[in-house]
Amino acid sequence: MDEYNKPAITTQALGRMPYYIQQLRMLRNENIDTVSAPKIAELLNLNEVQVRKDFAAISTSKGKPKAGFSVTELITNMENLLGYNNADEAVLVGAGSLAHAILTYEGLKTYGLKIVAAFDINSAYIGTEINGTKVISAEKISDLCRRMKVYIGIITVPASQAQIVCDQLVAGGVLAIWNFAPIRLSVPDHILVQNENLAASLAILSKHLKEKMKYLDLH
Amino acid sequence: MDEYNKPAITTQALGRMPYYIQQLRMLRNENIDTVSAPKIAELLNLNEVQVRKDFAAISTSKGKPKAGFSVTELITNMENLLGYNNADEAVLVGAGSLAHAILTYEGLKTYGLKIVAAFDINSAYIGTEINGTKVISAEKISDLCRRMKVYIGIITVPASQAQIVCDQLVAGGVLAIWNFAPIRLSVPDHILVQNENLAASLAILSKHLKEKMKYLDLH
DNA sequence: ACTTTATCAGTATTATTATATTGATATTGT
DNA sequence: ACAATATCAATATAATAATACTGATAAAGT
Numbered sequence: 001m002d003e004y005n006k007p008a009i010t011t012q013a014l015g016r017m018p019y020y021i022q023q024l025r026m027l028r029n030e031n032i033d034t035v036s037a038p039k040i041a042e043l044l045n046l047n048e049v050q051v052r053k054d055f056a057a058i059s060t061s062k063g064k065p066k067a068g069f070s071v072t073e074l075i076t077n078m079e080n081l082l083g084y085n086n087a088d089e090a091v092l093v094g095a096g097s098l099a100h101a102i103l104t105y106e107g108l109k110t111y112g113l114k115i116v117a118a119f120d121i122n123s124a125y126i127g128t129e130i131n132g133t134k135v136i137s138a139e140k141i142s143d144l145c146r147r148m149k150v151y152i153g154i155i156t157v158p159a160s161q162a163q164i165v166c167d168q169l170v171a172g173g174v175l176a177i178w179n180f181a182p183i184r185l186s187v188p189d190h191i192l193v194q195n196e197n198l199a200a201s202l203a204i205l206s207k208h209l210k211e212k213m214k215y216l217d218l219h
Numbered sequence: 220m221d222e223y224n225k226p227a228i229t230t231q232a233l234g235r236m237p238y239y240i241q242q243l244r245m246l247r248n249e250n251i252d253t254v255s256a257p258k259i260a261e262l263l264n265l266n267e268v269q270v271r272k273d274f275a276a277i278s279t280s281k282g283k284p285k286a287g288f289s290v291t292e293l294i295t296n297m298e299n300l301l302g303y304n305n306a307d308e309a310v311l312v313g314a315g316s317l318a319h320a321i322l323t324y325e326g327l328k329t330y331g332l333k334i335v336a337a338f339d340i341n342s343a344y345i346g347t348e349i350n351g352t353k354v355i356s357a358e359k360i361s362d363l364c365r366r367m368k369v370y371i372g373i374i375t376v377p378a379s380q381a382q383i384v385c386d387q388l389v390a391g392g393v394l395a396i397w398n399f400a401p402i403r404l405s406v407p408d409h410i411l412v413q414n415e416n417l418a419a420s421l422a423i424l425s426k427h428l429k430e431k432m433k434y435l436d437l438h
Numbered sequence: 439a440c441t442t443t444a445t446c447a448g449t450a451t452t453a454t455t456a457t458a459t460t461g462a463t464a465t466t467g468t
Numbered sequence: 469a470c471a472a473t474a475t476c477a478a479t480a481t482a483a484t485a486a487t488a489c490t491g492a493t494a495a496a497g498t
Contacts, residue, residue: 012455014426018418019403022378036475044403049457052476065475066465082422083429097319104316107401107418112425152428159241176428178420182326184238184263192431194424196417199237199326201397203301205413206331207233209371209395210302212411231485255445268487271446284445285495 009081013054017078018111019044020054024075036068083112089150090178093165094157095120095128095135098180102154103131113152117144121161141165145172154178155185228300232273236297237330238263239273243294255287302331308369309397312384313376314339314347314354317399321373322350332371336363340380360384364391373397374404 023043027035037052044051055069056062058077063069079085090113092099099118102108108115118130121138128135136144145153153169155162155177162181169177176192179185182199242262246254256271263270274288275281277296282288298304309332311318321327322334337349340357347354355363364372372388374381374396381400388396395411398404401418 009426010455011423014423015416015419017422018401018416022402038475045405046403047457048475049459050455053456056477063476064465065463065477066473068475081426083425088425088428097316097323101315101317101320102417105417107421111418111421113421151432152424175431176424178424182237183241184265186264190431192424192427194420194427196420197234197237198321198324198415199330200234201413201415202326202330202332203236204230204233205371205395205397205411206302206307207228207300208411208413209307212394212409213370229485257445266487267445268489269485272486275447282446283495284447284493285443287445 009054009057013057016044016046016054017058017082018107020051021075021078021082021110024071024078028071028075033071034064034068035071035074037063039068079110082110084110087112087114088152089114089116089148090152090154091116091141091145091148091150091169091174092118092133092154092156093120093138093141093169094155094161095122095125095130096156098156099154100130102156103133115154116148116150138165138168141168142172145169145174149173151175152178154180156180159183228276232276235263235265235273236277236301237326239270240294240297240301240329243290243297247290247294252290253283253287254290254293256282258287298329301329303329306331306333307371308333308335308367309371309373310334310336310338310360310364310367310369310388310393311352311373311375312338312357312360312388313374313380314341314344314349315375317375318373319349321375322352334373335367335369357384357387360387361391364388364393368392370394371397373399375399378402 020040023040037055038048041048041051055074058081059069059074060077061073087109092102092115095118103115103118115133118133118135119138119141120126120135125135126137151174153174155165157165159181162179162183163185166177166185166187170187170191177185178194178196180196182197185193187193239259242259256274257267260267260270274293277300278288278293279296280292306328311321311334314337318337322337327334334352337352337354338357338360339345339354344354345356370393372393374384376384378400381398381402382404385396385404385406389406389410396404396406397413397415399415401416404412406412
């Protein structure tokens with residue numbers, strides 16, 4: 001039940017878990033029951049040692065030389081880590097196409113999230129359902145979060161409204177915010193913000209490509 | 220025109236640029252023409268030194284003690300860096316709600332991307348338009364990419380089809396791929412892949428929250 | 439003019455993450 | 469039973485990124 005003497009899992013490793021899970025499930029479907037770190041590394045195009053370290057960080061048992069790790073056990077360990085069996089409830093604010101994409105995203109439950117309500121200010125959306133989730137007037141954010149004891153909020157509204165929405169979520173007792181608006185939210189110290197910034201990824205891709213193109217020009 | 224003796228910009232710094240641009244534009248709108256690194260750091264909740272370093276990495280001129288940096292100059296430098304003035308053309312594959320969200324995302328042009336075509340296999344979508352972009356049959360991916368000399372591809376199809384689509388893009392001469400499918404694509408060495416993995420972010424958020432909750436329980 | 443002060447640039451330190459190396463061990467094949 | 473081998477665990481090194489520190493300097497106040 002506890003994890004002393006375990007190398008605490010790093011943020012980066014955590015980010016790789018979904019890839020591992022996905023790959024391990026594929027192997028399980030092929031009735032493969034043990035797998036080595038080098039094999040997974042090859043499949044996912046990662047470093048062998050990195051994979052082994054990641055496995056060591058989450059696995060309840062050790063890998064065996066020559067054989068590797070138990071596929072089902074790794075899956076179970078990762079699922080537990082990510083909260084597969086006790087998904088947190090979350091609310092989503094903003095009912096646009098991004099919200100739609102999130103609500104229909106199969107990964108949600110797998111990685112520990114269950115969206116219990118969606119909010120919007122646009123009366124045209126209010127009362128409708130998106131993939132089984134009711135859209136409710138944004139006025140009720142604080143009230144409903146508090147009453148339902150929801151601790152995670154997802155923000156998909158435009159940048160201009162993100163801070164307002166954020167404040168309402170915080171007022172409603174939300175502790176963690178998954179923010180898709182391209183701004184840095186200002187929150188009290190104890191609130192967790194995970195920014196999902198398309199602009200940032202795009203910037204990185206664009207810059208890398210420019211470097212590559214420059215390089216190609218010279219040769 | 221060249222940048223010797225410049226600290227090369229890091230990936231992380233690059234990811235912060237969109238936040239800086241956004242903030243700097245707000246300041247410009249308020250007719251503020253110089254700003255200090257500590258001020259920006261405070262507004263964006265970042266470390267003062269980090270901001271100064273980031274500015275130093277992209278700015279064509281130096282900051283002045285007591286005054287700070289020129290707002291407009293910083294904006295110009297960042298826009299150039301990110302390709303604001305010569306946006307790359309890209310194609311998008313998969314016409315679902317995520318594609319919709321990307322196509323209507325205002326940030327695109329700002330950060331150097333212009334989507335010239337969208338592809339899908341679903342005949343119900345083919346021929347329609349999303350926010351002004353035509354949806355074309357997925358059979359034509361390779362051919363069209365090559366003819367239009369498009370070097371960036373965006374993948375928003377389900378995981379099961381992502382590799383196939385990826386191969387078609389590569390066959391069409393695409394050099395950089397922005398991948399929203401939750402798998403690690405296998406590509407030739409010279410192809411750039413930027414993964415945008417919702418599952419990974421979610422995993423990180425979920426884990427952090429669990430730690431926080433555990434901590435709160437103990438007090 | 440002089441002093442104070444906010445800010446800068448440059449350098450040093452620390453933290454985090456990734457990768458390489460070394461020796462041990464379980465399985466396979468002879 | 470023994471040797472060969474793939475893989476592991478653990479430790480060491482390297483790469484990357486964040487933060488702290490130190491001395492210099494431009495602007496503002498006295």
